[in-house]
Amino acid sequence: MKKIITLACFLFCVIIGFAQIDGAWKLSGNGTIEVTCIVADNYFMQTTYDKTNKLFVNTQGGTITAGNDGKMRVTIEFNTEDSSSAGQSHILDYKLENNVLTIRINGSDKAWQRIDDGKGELSGNWRITxxxxxxxxxxxxxxxxxxxxxxxxxxxxxxxxxxETKEFFGTGGGTYTFNNGKYTENIEFFSRDNSRVGASLSFDGKVDNKKWHHSGKSSKGDPIAEIWTRQN
Structure with missing residues (x-):
């Protein structure tokens, strides 16, 4: 079951680089197992997890380039289930109708439902600098x-x-809000410590061109001040 879900996620993420499908998506019909993917700035991250049972399953991501012929090329940068796939590139097809993205895998269709359209002041791919x-x-x-x-x-x-070494050190994610200079994360998965799932963390934040100034306290309660730079 896990391998089927992972393959579905991978094939989905391979083909989501067009601007009209930037944003967040969810794989349909997996019970308590949730599979979500975020796409922004020609980059994707996808994760399989069980929020109810606070279980992290796997994650992968990398770069995406898109053509107008309905084909997409992805280069994997990390994959917790198969680190040897890092650096590999793939091309696949897709079909998008009414905010449902359908991928045919080994003769079977996998449907992804749009969660959001990727629009927001913080939408993008950021690197801590x-x-x-x-x-x-x-x-x-x-x-x-x-x-x-x-x-x-x-x-x-x-x-x-x-x-370079294909190492993975950790990941976390969920939902967020950003209003009046206050950035709040609601954690749905955390690979290093599942006790953090369900917690909310708030930070002060502002965006100055491609710089995101971010300050507050970490999940461990330590004070932090960071600058993240958008990668597009």
Missing amino acids: EREQNGKMNPMRPGPRKTLKILSGTRFQWVAINT
């Missing part, structure tokens, strides 16, 4: 190890990876 230490903001050296956070209009997911 500065972090406060000893009262001073310090730039982070660019390299294969990186922490990304992708947001649609209502959902977010972060991931820490190394694209």
